[in-house]
Amino acid sequence: MFPYPSGYLHMGHVRVYAISDALARARRMMGYDVVSPMGWDAFGLPAENAAIERSIHPNEWTIRNIEIMKGQMEKILADFDWERELRTCSPDYYRWTQYLFLKLHEAGLAYQKEAVVNWDPIDETVLANEQVDSDGKSWRSGAVVEKRKLRQWFFKITEYAEDLLQDLDRLHHWPERVKQMQRNWIGKSKGAEFDFTVPLPPSQAAQQEAIQVFTSRPDTIYGVQFLAVSTEHPILENVPVTHQSQVEEFKESLKKVVTSNQEPGPEGVPTGLFAKHPFLPEEKIPVYVVNYVVSDYGTGAVMGVPGHDERDYAFAMTQGMDIKYVVAPSLADSGIVEEQAAIPEGALTARGVLTSINGEFSNMTSDEAAEAIVKRASEHGFGREKTSYRIRDWLLSRQRYWGAPIPMIHCGGCGPVPVPAEELPVVLPMDVSFTGRGGSPLKQIESWVNCSCPKCGGAAQRDTDTMDTFVDSSWYFFRYLDPHNKSLPFSPAKATAGMPVDVYIGGVEHAILHLLYSRFLSKFAWKTGLYGKGPEIEDREGKEPGRGEPFKVLITQGMVQGRTFKDPVTGAFLKPTEVDLTDPAKPIQISTGLAPAVSWEKMSKSKFNGVDPEDMIQSHGADATRLHVLYKAPPSEELEWDEQSIVGMQRFLAKVWKIVGQSKGLTTMTSGAGLEEFKPEIEGMNKDERELWRQVNLTAKELTTSFQSTYAFNTSIAFLIKLTNHISSVMPSSSSPAQEQQQQQQQQVSKKNKSAKIQAEVSPDLYQYSVQSLVKMLAPLAPAFGEECWETLRTPLTSSAETASSISSKDSVFAHKWPSFDETALKEDKVVCGIQINGKSRFNVEFEMSDLPPESDKKAQEEFLRRLVYGHERASKWLKDENGQAKPVKKMIVVKGGKLVSFVL
Structure with missing residues (x-):
């Protein structure tokens, strides 16, 4: 979901863009045609308030904030397609918002009627609900706000109520709670x-x-x-x-x-x-x-x-x-x-x-x-x-300036008349005075308001209302597919080929209005032929996501919460500087010596629990910050931000970097594909090679599934850490004098330190492929680090800095194929079998998978496992009496594959 240009990114933004960017990068490597765009929900009340309070034009304030936020997005390594960038406050964009309004009006779905609004009798303006305080007074003038009836524009969303309700059942990849919220709203x-x-x-x-x-x-x-x-x-x-x-x-x-x-x-x-x-x-x-x-x-x-x-x-x-x-x-x-x-x-x-x-x-x-x-x-x-x-028609009139002008003209003889489509956009005048009083500034610009009726040519006036910003955001995803079209809001062919959006990511706070309005506009476009039904509408599993539904998969990420401290007596929020965190587990309020009340709450300046992403990037790096955000919790759950645990991600990256350094120069990658098509003969592998090959394939399968369907990035990172640890436990067999010398040094250290484990040797090609695969799978999550590792792997040991630079500029890790996985490689050589006695886990036994009789011979399997279990040293405590005789067993249950054996005595 595109952001409002407030001028700063918060950790919630970082979470959304880390998810989105990782998905886009990985899917490109998997061979998908990816559109990963960015835009700005740039109209709205905050810019108008800024104009009044800071004596700055809303356009200047908005554009400045956009440039600031673009710079911040680059710092978190978000690789958006800036060629598709759009701003809803640009006439090139809101021309087509007005065009869609005219299409809805033509279809009888945009109409006027009287509606009750919040009226400030001093400022003579309509107020949004959030501008009325708890005492019913205007936030700015202090006047007691009144309810007044004004003639307002509506979209007839109730016309589609049944479609909007029934097609929720077709959205198989939306969170159920979001669908239920929409059902309740439609009512x-x-x-x-x-x-x-x-x-x-x-x-x-x-x-x-x-x-x-x-x-x-x-x-x-x-x-x-x-x-x-x-x-x-x-x-x-x-x-x-x-x-x-x-x-x-x-x-x-x-x-x-x-x-x-x-x-x-x-x-x-x-x-x-x-x-x-x-x-x-x-x-x-x-x-x-x-x-x-x-x-x-x-x-x-x-x-x-x-x-x-x-x-x-x-x-x-x-x-x-x-x-x-x-x-x-x-x-x-x-x-x-x-x-x-x-x-x-x-x-x-x-x-x-x-x-x-x-x-x-x-x-x-x-x-x-x-x-x-x-x-x-x-x-x-x-x-x-x-x-x-229960759903009501969508009231879209706003008696404010900073929004898309409603393209209607009011004639005394003809009534409301649409502005001809060829005269769009109705451009928002820039020479405006902002006082906050006297109603909408547009009413005061006579040269703009007064015009001719397109129907009869007589004197008429433009509509001085602007559109609800939800109108801007209800169709922008179409424009991403065709951002430079000057004759239509989007090409029907491009929309048909590109819609629906495969993955849409944003907060659950938009679960009702934004998503409902987007569904309404998309269905309207679909029903009226602005785009058509093509093969892309069919879900890849063969299920249709809905007639004209805009979003196939919806990921509603949880809030990022900060550790919050309160005075245990007054309940006042405490700044971090007011708390002694020498022992993070036992914080102390400095002024009183008491333990403050600690909770996790949504980050907020007023609660002093916010975290500036730029500070985190400056301190820990963008890659570690992204990994930390993705690792701390599944996307749909609340994330409790803990800066101290980010160190774990830095250690993980350091370990990967060490492996990459050890792998450098094992095989040449400068020839192009490197070892991308590496397919070893499993029969010819030793035990350690088979286990490394299994771990690489297991990780590839997990991450492929995560990036394609489950989006369980926290689990994915855990698999990458496990693979890193496993690669660290092996080393390539000697293939060069440098490598041979490194192995001899490692062996000597191991002999001196008897507790040290001698690393197993694997083939250089398998080792190099494993490291390459690790870097490829890590790169979407930590892109700058991934590129640095890839450049290091591709640089020959003897190359100059100039050669290294030349190589890296021609070849990105993201230009290479995503690692595939072989199901036959996932079979384990050694099995750790858990032993349960009367429902409680007591000990483990290990055996070679090849020693286990086939599943078809259950009796032989049970006998093999029984001998193995009773031969274990801990069997005497749980399965034998004081004379060393086996206790009577009522039942022995073997779970498939011999990974668990349960005895009921």
Whole structure:
């Protein structure tokens, strides 16, 4: 996911780009055609705020930050394709954002309607939610923020609600929690819609009005005790005089915005209107205007069933209502309905059996009653089956400057008229004054606002709203495939060939809106032929990821958390300089001598637990920093940053460097492929060579799987460390005077130090291939170090510095093939067999794999392992009695391959 150009990288960025860059580099080596681009989500409110606070133009602030962050990305060795770089604030980009708006408008999916916004009455501007403090006041002017209705632009995302919901099941490589979050946001509910008629006074032209309500619980229709409507519901036009002032006062009170972490309690007032119950026409149902029903959700009205809905129950309590229960729990075994007296206080939300006050539907189960009630309502014309969605249309109007102008012109005679596509982009004027007052600066530029109507030629005005920045980020991945196209946002052929994105990496905080909007725009493009369905749409496993779905694999990396210290008395955050970390395991607050409270929390300047990536690179190097980020935790989990443990990665790299130095000059690599096609004859290998060959192939298989499907980079690095240790335990047989002298010195040291282990000898070609493979597999994770190692391996012992430079400039490690693996080489020579006694591990035995009888002869296998186990010195403690006789064995279980034997005594 492309970043907002804030001007600095944090460790969260480093984690995302380390994952992305390692994947891109490895996949290129594997032969994939890789697009690894970078861009900037460059519009948005922070730049406008900076313009007001720092007297700097948003464009200047943004471009400067981009250049800073590009430099930082280079320092973490991110190898992006800068030829594809895009900036959403560039007219070359937002021209096509405007083009897509016009396409949506043409399809009837972009429209205007009135919507409620946060209004600052002093600055005369619309505020985002984050600009309203907990007291409901403007962050800048301090004015009490009001709710006002403005005419706003929307995208009709609800048109695609069912597609967006159903196709989640096709996304086989998305985290389940992300898909569930989107399902909940879309919020599909199946139920019924009922008509409640409201009789009106004789003075009214109409005799009655109808209030339509949706419910997912038709079985509770007999429990309706009131109707709750939004403050915008048209029925309020019929409020009797006796209640008009009360209703208006309540509506005015809701215009004052109060923002807090807690949901406001349900509030409302009676309207003086009463509705007829569709099944009980003699029963009068009071109508309330409330704060918890919104006009653009469903019908803007709900039926209040306090006995079976928690929110309705809470509101009923404020009105002093007696609660009516119409569904009771059933005793599952007997089918007997519990009496109402047995129902606990509060709302009974579970389905059950209808009580005897439900007329002809009494004693039915909730499911049976729901079906029967809807059927009866349909027959009589006052109800029907209905599917409802929680998702609302996408409000994209922003009364701000730093965004893509909405390409519409307002004409007094023609209404809203689209700007002709050939006149795009509608360029954002640069000569703007920023005061933070008087609404959007665009309204004040008469030369820009005033224009001619494209339809009639008369005087007209441009729309002065700009688009939500989510619009910019909902299609940018298409532009990466064709970044310099001057006639279309992207070539249909290139989009068809390149989409969907194979791997998309970003924070779970974008799991709902960004991903949902991206799916909407991508599906729109797919449905309207902006790009088509090609063979690349099919998953490589043969499963279709979804019709027009933009992202095949989604990796949502966890937060990077920093070690946080708090004063144990006041709870105030402590700076690292205020804590004595002489013993990192036992920190001490310097001022008090007390042990501070220690926790791991999201890195933040206010918590003094942040880490500057540039400091880490300066201290430890970019490669060790990247490895540390990838090794500390799997990508999807939280990462607890611990600078002290980064030393382990430096030691690992030092060990690899030592091996590379020892390997230098064993064989020539200057001929091109080197030993890339190395395929030894396993039968001709000695035991040590076979084990080294197995370790190399095992590591290659693990890393290939990781870079292609599991993305378990922490495990991959562990395999690389294990391979490094194994290569360190062997040495190449003598192949040159220098190597022979090195071996003789090693052997002499080993003889003097009896505890030292004499290294096993392997063939020079196998040793060199193993080192080459290690460097290749490490290089995507630690690219600069990998290149340095590769250059060293390719440089002959006798070469000059000039020759070395010439070689390295012509040949990168990333230009070579990824190591393949041979499944037949993965078979172990020696097996370590764990012995369990009554379910507990007690000791191990070792045997040569070749000594184990074939699996087809289970009896021989068991007898072989039994002799091996009982011959072990520790068998006397666990398997023999005090006389040395074998204890009775109830069962002996051999796990396939003889890696575990379990005895039940």
